Amino acid sequence: MTHRVYNFSAGPAVLPEEVLKKAASEMLDYEGCGMSVMELSHRSSIYQKIIDDAEAGIRKLMEIPSNYKVLFLQGGASLQFLMVPANLAKTKKADFVNSGQWSGKAIKEAKKYGVDVKVVADSNPGNNTYFPKYKAEDVRSDADYLHITSNNTIYGTKNMVLPKVNIPIVSDMSSNIMSEKINVSDYGVIYAGAQKNIGPAGVVIVIIREDLIGLVSGLPTMLDYKTHSEKGSMFNTPPTYGVYIAKLVFDHMIANGGIEYYEALNRKKAAIVYEAIDNSKLFKAHVQNKEDRSLMNIPFFSQSEEINAKFLKEAAAEGLVTLKGHRSIGGMRASIYNAMPIEGCQKLADFIKNFDKANS
Numbered sequence: 408m409t410h411r412v413y414n415f416s417a418g419p420a421v422l423p424e425e426v427l428k429k430a431a432s433e434m435l436d437y438e439g440c441g442m443s444v445m446e447l448s449h450r451s452s453i454y455q456k457i458i459d460d461a462e463a464g465i466r467k468l469m470e471i472p473s474n475y476k477v478l479f480l481q482g483g484a485s486l487q488f489l490m491v492p493a494n495l496a497k498t499k500k501a502d503f504v505n506s507g508q509w510s511g512k513a514i515k516e517a518k519k520y521g522v523d524v525k526v527v528a529d530s531n532p533g534n535n536t537y538f539p540k541y542k543a544e545d546v547r548s549d550a551d552y553l554h555i556t557s558n559n560t561i562y563g564t565k566n567m568v569l570p571k572v573n574i575p576i577v578s579d580m581s582s583n584i585m586s587e588k589i590n591v592s593d594y595g596v597i598y599a600g601a602q603k604n605i606g607p608a609g610v611v612i613v614i615i616r617e618d619l620i621g622l623v624s625g626l627p628t629m630l631d632y633k634t635h636s637e638k639g640s641m642f643n644t645p646p647t648y649g650v651y652i653a654k655l656v657f658d659h660m661i662a663n664g665g666i667e668y669y670e671a672l673n674r675k676k677a678a679i680v681y682e683a684i685d686n687s688k689l690f691k692a693h694v695q696n697k698e699d700r701s702l703m704n705i706p707f708f709s710q711s712e713e714i715n716a717k718f719l720k721e722a723a724a725e726g727l728v729t730l731k732g733h734r735s736i737g738g739m740r741a742s743i744y745n746a747m748p749i750e751g752c753q754k755l756a757d758f759i760k761n762f763d764k765a766n767s
């Protein structure tokens with residue numbers, strides 16, 4: 408019998424079991440063509456339909472307006488740390504909210520590209536236990552864009568409330584895209600690595616307002632959003648299988664009721680896990696401000712390294728795996744993306760309660 412666990416990995420992460428089963432059933436013969444999707448030419452009409460359907464799926468889920476392009480790219484969210492400044496920083500001036508390591512990396516890359524960076528708020532001095540507060544008036548009105556990391560995968564903070572600014576807002580939504588409803592037209596660019604809420608690693612989704620494409624001329628071909636937008640993400644070979652799995656995930660999400668369904672479920676799931684941590688004697692959540700708590704990543708820890716290690720070992724024996732915290736903050740981290748069933752969160756919460764009783 409197939410052995411499945413509850414996988415709390417921060418990414419690559421859990422995928423819906425129904426999607427994995429469908430992909431398995433189509434592995435050798437995709438819709439009667441006698442080939443695996445992996446073997447299909449990206450120039451074939453069968454594959455064109457897959458990528459078109461993937462785009463239609465995400466457009467429907469996120470209600471993406473028609474003046475936005477959806478691109479399926481490669482290079483990880485990390486390449487967007489460069490592509491965003493290369494394409495958008497036409498005057499080489501950009502403002503950033505620094506809410507942890509990933510936004511720190513985006514800032515570093517923009518600076519390397521010669522961008523004059525202003526950090527408008529920074530939670531690093533507070534060990535990123537909260538989302539940094541910033542005011543619209545701190546954002547330079549002549550900056551090319553404001554960059555925000557909506558959800559901090561490592562520290563478990565998030566913020567979806569945007570300042571009213573007159574420059575485009577760019578959001579790295581790698582770890583919480585499609586986890587709650589947003590208004591796409593509030594953003595200039597949204598980007599996300601697929602390996603958390605969308606599909607396998609190797610695909611990056613960029614949602615970009617059309618007027619932000621082609622602002623800078625003379626860019627290297629592969630770094631230019633214009634190249635990918637003009638060619639429907641097919642300038643070169645796209646990550647074909649990853650896009651196919653993303654399409655299956657989008658179909659599955661639509662069938663379940665779309666983002667509204669997932670948002671309600673995610674709120675319940677996070678509440679179940681947080682309740683167990685907050686009511687325990689041994690464990691403390693990294694993020695105490697309730698309004699700053701991520702629905703996707705929940706870091707928590709005990710003061711004792713010995714207890715942390717014991718927790719991880721005993722949890723794994725119960726089929727609750729990949730709960731080790733990021734090496735920079737230690738302890739534990741439960742990543743509970745859209746595809747984590749509520750039963751997994753309940754099982755983790757029960758485990759926390761029982762472990763706490765037995766060890767405190």
Ligand code: PMP
Binds near residue numbers: 482556559561
């Ligand atoms: N941004 C965020 C918020 C992330 O969590 C990650 C990866 N964990 C990245 C960027 C980097 O993504 P990638 O590994 O796809 O380059």
